[in-house]
Every structure is written in C-alpha cells, then in structure tokens.
Amino acid sequence: MSExxxxxxxxxxxxxxxxxxxxxxxxxxxxxxxxxTKLSKLQGAxxxxxxxxxxxxxxxxxxARISDTDTPASLDMEDNDTIDVMVEQVGGCVxxxx
Amino acid sequence: MDLLESFxxxxxxxxxxxxxxxxxxxxxxxxxxxxAKALNDExxxxxxxxxxxxxxxxxxxxDGRDLRQGIxxxxxxxxxxxxxxxxxxxxxxxxxxxxxxxxxxxxxFWRTLDDYLDASREQLAHLISSARVRYPNIGTSxxxxxxxxxxxxxxxxxxxxxxxxxxxxxxWCTQSRATLGLSSFFPVNHLFQDNGNCSKVYSIDQLxxxxxxRYKLLRWANKSRRAQKLATFDQxxxxxxxxxxxxxxxxxxxxxxCINIYDSLRDLCLTNRCKPPEQRKNKELMMALMWxxxxxxxxxxxxxxxxxxxxxxxxxxxxxxxxxxxxxMYDCGVHTLWHLRHxxxxxxxxxxxxxxxxLRFTDDMVGKRLRLAQELLNEDRWPSRDPEFKSDAYxxxxxxxxxxLNNIVLSTPILVDLVDIDAIPGHLHSSSPFxxxxxxxxxxxxxxxxxxxxxxxxxxxxxxxxxxxxxHRIMLTNLLRILGxxxxxxxxxxxxxxxxxxxxxxSPNHGLFGNDGLYSESKISLETLFQRxxxxxxxxxxxxxxxxxxxxxxxxxxxxxxxxxxxxLGLMHPLLFSITQVEPIWADLNGxxxxxxxxxxxxxxxxxxxxxxxxxxxxxxxxNAADYKILNGVDCRTKLSSxxxxxxxxxxxxxxxxxxxxxxxxxxxxxxxxxxxEARGExxxxxxxxxxxxx
Numbered sequence: 001m002s003e004x005x006x007x008x009x010x011x012x013x014x015x016x017x018x019x020x021x022x023x024x025x026x027x028x029x030x031x032x033x034x035x036x037t038k039l040s041k042l043q044g045a046x047x048x049x050x051x052x053x054x055x056x057x058x059x060x061x062x063x064a065r066i067s068d069t070d071t072p073a074s075l076d077m078e079d080n081d082t083i084d085v086m087v088e089q090v091g092g093c094v095x096x097x098x
Numbered sequence: 099m100d101l102l103e104s105f106x107x108x109x110x111x112x113x114x115x116x117x118x119x120x121x122x123x124x125x126x127x128x129x130x131x132x133x134a135k136a137l138n139d140e141x142x143x144x145x146x147x148x149x150x151x152x153x154x155x156x157x158x159x160x161d162g163r164d165l166r167q168g169i170x171x172x173x174x175x176x177x178x179x180x181x182x183x184x185x186x187x188x189x190x191x192x193x194x195x196x197x198x199x200x201x202x203x204x205x206x207f208w209r210t211l212d213d214y215l216d217a218s219r220e221q222l223a224h225l226i227s228s229a230r231v232r233y234p235n236i237g238t239s240x241x242x243x244x245x246x247x248x249x250x251x252x253x254x255x256x257x258x259x260x261x262x263x264x265x266x267x268x269x270w271c272t273q274s275r276a277t278l279g280l281s282s283f284f285p286v287n288h289l290f291q292d293n294g295n296c297s298k299v300y301s302i303d304q305l306x307x308x309x310x311x312r313y314k315l316l317r318w319a320n321k322s323r324r325a326q327k328l329a330t331f332d333q334x335x336x337x338x339x340x341x342x343x344x345x346x347x348x349x350x351x352x353x354x355x356c357i358n359i360y361d362s363l364r365d366l367c368l369t370n371r372c373k374p375p376e377q378r379k380n381k382e383l384m385m386a387l388m389w390x391x392x393x394x395x396x397x398x399x400x401x402x403x404x405x406x407x408x409x410x411x412x413x414x415x416x417x418x419x420x421x422x423x424x425x426x427m428y429d430c431g432v433h434t435l436w437h438l439r440h441x442x443x444x445x446x447x448x449x450x451x452x453x454x455x456x457l458r459f460t461d462d463m464v465g466k467r468l469r470l471a472q473e474l475l476n477e478d479r480w481p482s483r484d485p486e487f488k489s490d491a492y493x494x495x496x497x498x499x500x501x502x503l504n505n506i507v508l509s510t511p512i513l514v515d516l517v518d519i520d521a522i523p524g525h526l527h528s529s530s531p532f533x534x535x536x537x538x539x540x541x542x543x544x545x546x547x548x549x550x551x552x553x554x555x556x557x558x559x560x561x562x563x564x565x566x567x568x569x570h571r572i573m574l575t576n577l578l579r580i581l582g583x584x585x586x587x588x589x590x591x592x593x594x595x596x597x598x599x600x601x602x603x604x605s606p607n608h609g610l611f612g613n614d615g616l617y618s619e620s621k622i623s624l625e626t627l628f629q630r631x632x633x634x635x636x637x638x639x640x641x642x643x644x645x646x647x648x649x650x651x652x653x654x655x656x657x658x659x660x661x662x663x664x665x666x667l668g669l670m671h672p673l674l675f676s677i678t679q680v681e682p683i684w685a686d687l688n689g690x691x692x693x694x695x696x697x698x699x700x701x702x703x704x705x706x707x708x709x710x711x712x713x714x715x716x717x718x719x720x721x722n723a724a725d726y727k728i729l730n731g732v733d734c735r736t737k738l739s740s741x742x743x744x745x746x747x748x749x750x751x752x753x754x755x756x757x758x759x760x761x762x763x764x765x766x767x768x769x770x771x772x773x774x775x776e777a778r779g780e781x782x783x784x785x786x787x788x789x790x791x792x793x
Binding site for chain 1 (some may be wrong): 261345
C-alpha cells in the first residue's frame with residue numbers, strides 16, 4: 001500500500017499535461033507540456049506561432065502573471081487548464097470615442 | 099553600536115549621553131534640500147543617495163527598537179543597568195529623529211520637484227537616459243517584470259504602460275494592508291467583453307445570469323488577495339485601460355460604502371455631467387462594478403452580505419468622481435497611480451490639497467514621474483538596495499546573503515600582493531557617507547571571520563618550485579600580514595569589542611604523506627600563533643580557532659568536504675566564538691587518521707590498487723578504440739595522426755606572454771583594481787598608478 005503511494009508522484013511529475021492558451025480575441029492554441037518544463041518555453045513557442053514579440057504580450061494563469069521560471073508544477077496547473085494571453089497596454093489620453 | 103558608529107560617526111558618543119536632545123540627534127542626519135536653482139545633476143544624486151542611506155540607518159535603528167523591547171522584558175529579572183537603558187533610549191530617540199528628518203526632507207524635496215517643473219523635467223529626462231549607467235547593478239530588468247523598456251515609459255511626456263501601473267498597484271497595495279489592488283488585466287477578463295479593448299462592458303444580465311463569470315471572478319480575487327497577503331480589505335482598486343489609449347480607475351470602498359470611477363480627462367467628464375444619468379457614459383461600467391462589489395464582498399468577509407441593487411442600498415455611486423484634470427495628452431497613467439496613492443493615504447481622491455501637501459496633483463505630473471522612477475530604481479532588490487553595496491553584481495567571488503539583521507559578505511581575495519593586503523582592511527572598513535565621494539568608496543563593513551586556505555601538493559623535497567614558494571608565502575607570510583593589517587585598522591578605529599575570528603587551517607599532516615612541497619612547513623608554523631596570541635598585543639582585535647582539518651580530498655578520507663565545512667562552521671558558532679575571545683581553540687577535526695602507524699604505506703597501497711584498476715580500464719578502452727578503427731575504416735584518422743605529432747607542444751613565441759613574479763591577474767586587472775570595480779564600479783587613476791607587481 002505504502003509502496004504504491006510512493007510510486008505515484010514520480011509518474012505524475014513527468015506526465016505531460018494539456019494546456020490551452022487563449023488570446024484576448026478568443027483564439028485558442030493547444031500545447032502539450034511536461035509538468036517540469038519551464039513555461040518560458042511555452043511562451044516563446046506561442047509568440048513564435050502567432051508571430052508576435054514575446055515582450056509585447058503577457059501570460060496570465062488565474063489572473064497572476066507567469067514568470068520565466070514558473071513551471072506547471074510550481075503553479076499547480078492541472079490538465080486542460082487555460083493560460084490567458086493579454087496584449088500590452090499603454091495609455092496617455094486620446095478621448096474615448098464612445 | 100559599533101555597526102551604528104561605523105555608519106554614523108559620533109552616534110556612540112551621543113548614545114552614552116543621558117537624554118540627548120533633538121538638535122543633538124538631528125545634526126547627525128542633516129541633509130540640505132536643494133532649491134530649484136541648485137537642483138542639478140549632482141545635488142539630485144547626492145540627495146537621493148543620502149536619502150537611501152537614511153533609509154538604511156532607519157532599518158538598523160528599527161532593529162534597535164526590537165532590541166529595546168527585548169531588554170525591557172529581561173530587565174525585571176536582573177539588577178537594572180542604567181547605562182544600557184540610556185543607550186537603548188538614545189537609540190529610540192535616534193530612530194524618532196531619523197524618521198522625522200526623513201519625513202521633512204522627503205516632503206521638502208518633493209515640494210521642490212513639484213514647484214519647479216522645468217528643473218524636474220530636465221532631471222527626469224536625464225535620469226531616464228542615464229539610469230542604466232548610474233545603476234549598473236540592476237542588470238537587464240529592474241524588477242521581475244519591469245525592464246528598461248517599461249521604465250522608459252515613465253519619461254517626460256511618455257504614455258505609461260501596464261507593467262509600470264501593475265508594479266506600483268501591487269507594491270503599494272501590498273504595503274497598505276487595507277486596499278486590494280487588482281491588475282489592469284482584471285477588467286479585460288472579467289468586466290469587458292470586447293477582446294481587450296475595454297470599451298464594451300458585460301451587461302448586468304450577462305453578469306448575473308452567468309455562473310462561470312462569477313466563479314472565474316472569485317478564483318481570481320482569492321488569488322490576488324493571497325498574493326498581497328490581505329486577510330481582509332476595505333477598498334478595491336481597479337486600474338482600467340480604456341480603448342487601448344486611456345488609463346482611468348475605479349474604486350470600491352466598503353467602509354465608506356461608495357463606488358467611484360476616477361477619470362482625469364476633462365472634456366469627457368464635463369460633457370458627461372450634462373447628460374441625464376441614464377445616458378451617462380459610465381452607467382454600464384457602474385452596474386458591472388456593483389456586481390463586482392457584491393461578489394467580492396463574499397470573500398471580503400464571510401458574514402457580510404452586500405446588496406447594492408435592492409432598496410436597502412445606502413451606497414453612493416459617482417461615475418465621474420471629482421478629480422484634478424490633466425491639461426495634457428500624456429499624464430493619465432500617472433494620474434491613475436496618484437488616485438491610488440490618495441486612496442491609500444487619505445481614503446479618497448482629494449483634489450483640493452493645498453500647495454504644500456506632498457500628495458497634491460500638479461498640471462504636469464513630471465515631479466511624480468521622477469518620484470516613481472526613483473522609487474523603482476531604489477527597489478529593495480536582492481541582495482541590497484544601497485548603491486554603495488553594488489559590488490556583488492561584478493564578481494562571483496563576492497556573494498552577499500541577506501540575513502535578518504544585516505548582510506553577510508563573503509569575499510575571496512588572493513593574498514599574493516603586499517599592496518593588496520594592506521588595502522583589503524581599508525576597503526572593508528567603513529567611513530561616513532557624508533564625507534566626500536572618494537572617502538565613501540569603501541564597503542562599509544567590518545571583518546567577522548578570516549578563513550585562509552590553499553591547496554599544494556605533488557612536490558618532493560627536490561622539486562620545491564615557484565608554486566610551492568608562492569603557496570608558502572600565501573599561507574604563512576601573507577596570512578600573518580593580513581592579520582596584522584586587520585589588527586592595525588581595528589586598533590586605529592578602536593573596535594575593541596568586536597574581534598575578528600581567524601580560523602587557522604591546521605593539518606595533522608606533518609610530512610606523513612610526503613609529496614606536499616612546503617605545505618607541512620607552513621601548517622606547523624601557523625601553530626606558533628597560539629603562543630603569540632597570549633604573548634603579543636593583538637589579542638583583543640583578533641581571536642583564534644585552529645581547525646585541524648583531516649583528509650577530505652584524498653582517496654582515503656575521514657570526512658567529505660561538506661562535512662568538514664560543517665565542522666568548521668561550528669567553530670564560528672557564537673558559543674565557540676565567545677570562548678575564543680578568552681583563549682584560542684584547538685579543534686581536532688581530522689578523525690584520528692594521524693594515529694595510524696604506517697599511514698603513508700597504507701595510503702600508497704590504496705592509491706596503487708586504484709591506479710591498477712584505472713590502468714586496466716584504460717587498456718580496455720584502448721583495445722575498444724582499436725576494434726572500432728578496424729571495423730569502421732581508418733583513412734582519415736591515419737592522415738591526421740601522421741601530421742599532428744610534429745605539432746605537438748609547438749608554440750608561437752610571438753604570441754606568448756611571459757609572466758614573472760606573482761600577483762592576481764583577472765578581468766579587472768590586479769586585485770587592487772578589482773576591489774575598485776567591486777566597491778565603486780569604476781576605475782580610478784589612483785588605482786591604475788599602483789605598482790602591479792604581478793604583471
């Protein structure tokens with residue numbers, strides 16, 4: 001019994017999970033990623049795929065920024081979780097049109 | 099107190115005095131505030147560095163305040179010692195004065211920035227362009243997410259970007275402990291439905307009828323609350339980036355029971371106020387905010403139910419709360435941050451502050467931009483925020499660890515050059531930052547421990563060469579010299595209550611192994627120090643702990659290197675440290691291997707058996723390689739090998755540098771120039787003029 005329990009974590013740690021990256025416009029890109037892989041890799045891959053500079057977009061998981069050193073394991077991500085992508089924001093004041 | 103004295107000369111004398119007056123204390127900290135005319139580069143930087151120094155003093159004094167409470171708790175059990183109480187009360191007084199000086203200086207400084215916009219504009223432009231050079235310890239990114247590109251958006255007339263806004267919202271709200279600050283991406287995800295443009299709000303029916311939105315919101319808010327370590331909150335601040343070009347904000351205040359939208363744009367507000375309430379621009383947003391307020395109330399307090407839309411609602415709503423307007427097209431981001439500052443400090447945005455208030459809005463927020471930029475640069479970043487302590491960014495050998503009370507700095511100078519040895523204690527010991535910049539270049543530290551050590555092996559008595567001689571010189575002559583230099587520095591500053599502990603690396607290997615060059619000789623000679631500690635006069639500046647280090651590297655070892663490091667660390671324990679102040683300690687850590695008869699024979703046997711094994715493996719590998727060649731063809735290999743033997747060992751004499759003598763040579767030149775780089779970040783002519791005996 002106790003042996004079985006001990007065997008589960010290593011399997012879990014290496015098992016890849018599916019992650020959905022959703023842009024502000026609703027476009028979805030799916031990634032399969034190991035739980036120990038750094039998410040910076042995923043960020044780079046996504047930016048490449050959509051043809052944007054990785055510095056001009058922000059990745060959020062549950063509203064919190066994802067930093068370069070985070071991994072799915074460190075963020076407690078689960079299978080089929082969603083990462084939101086936001087475009088950088090600036091503001092100075094041109095009156096809103098509406 | 100020595101630590102304090104090293105920061106603030108004169109403070110320990112002051113502390114011995116009974117009941118120091120305010121004037122006595124404040125002269126220690128006096129910082130002149132420059133007027134607009136004098137607000138130039140030099141005064142600005144000297145002022146900011148003095149302010150950061152003051153902040154550091156306050157940190158240290160705050161430790162003293164905790165000390166005071168501890169002492170007061172202990173006092174009833176002992177016979178009272180008034181001198182301690184005088185000193186401790188003096189410390190408290192000093193802290194009060196330091197805080198009040200900090201307050202007045204800062205507000206005077208900020209007022210100057212606000213009053214003389216042109217001067218601050220110039221200063222801001224200069225700061226933005228030269229910050230990278232001025233703060234070379236910062237690296238490519240200032241904080242985790244803010245890098246130099248984002249920093250530049252704080253510049254004159256720039257549009258501020260989300261990283262800056264989010265950084266300050268999170269930082270200030272974490273400090274405030276009553277305001278929950280949401281990220282600027284929060285409204286994109288939860289309140290608006292138009293792909294990040296933030297102009298079309300979810301209708302109230304969509305919000306109420308949709309459980310997924312509510313679930314998403316709760317999950318998010320719980321996380322931000324945890325991130326900002328809030329048990330509960332009175333206000334929620336939401337920065338909003340409307341239409342991708344305008345920053346404004348909303349604030350839900352549970353205590354005052356109101357929801358306000360703060361927008362610094364004049365025309366929008368004035369035209370909007372003329373319209374009937376149901377046609378006003380922010381009506382939809384206000385409905386969404388009401389929904390938000392109701393939902394967040396659930397996590398704010400488990401018992402309180404907030405009904406905003408019912409008849410009970412005694413809440414007030416202002417979709418265009420009265421705020422100072424921006425008379426330009428670039429300051430809305432700074433205004434938005436300032437709204438938050440007001441909310442945290444005053445509870446609401448107050449546009450009617452008089453001209454002397456440090457939080458008042460100005461026509462051009464350039465003074466605020468300068469403050470924000472400076473705050474960002476002074477960020478408490480690992481390991482230390484003080485520009486004087488930037489050394490660690492330069493060299494891997496000087497690593498800093500931040501501990502609860504102070505910094506531990508580990509430094510590994512190479513004790514070869516006499517000039518360098520004399521300079522090291524001078525570099526480490528401190529002087530006041532109120533002196534000239536040149537005198538300030540030292541690291542402001544005291545030496546706690548000295549741990550010498552260098553390997554040496556492979557030489558019999560007929561093979562004593564320059565390397566053995568150098569190692570001997572480092573381990574013996576120069577070790578004694580640096581002890582002398584440290585003693586001299588300490589004695590001249592009268593640091594008599596704070597001895598430096600020297601861990602002497604002794605060895606049981608007095609020629610037992612052989613083949614060790616002059617190693618045993620230098621080790622034995624170190625043992626004379628134990629007698630000299632008592633017979634000579636440096637006992638109160640230095641204390642000795644001799645560690646007889648056993649075999650950690652050889653094939654037959656008694657401890658692993660890590661275990662031995664732990665043992666040595668034990669010698670630095672305060673308990674043993676206090677013993678060494680009474681008499682030197684001799685710690686035998688070698689594990690008893692020197693007791694073995696025929697040690698050399700035994701180790702030779704072990705060594706030779708290992709060598710035999712490795713010879714065998716090598717032969718097998720050679721065999722395998724031969725097999726491989728025959729199986730896979732040998733043409734290119736043979737061609738190469740026919741040429742290469744002729745070139746083996748051949749060097750181009752025109753490109754060879756011949757080094758005579760000894761000294762440290764590294765990327766920063768000699769040890770002396772390396773110290774300059776570590777301490778100040780720049781070379782000086784004086785450094786270059788020093789004789790570099792090594793090169």
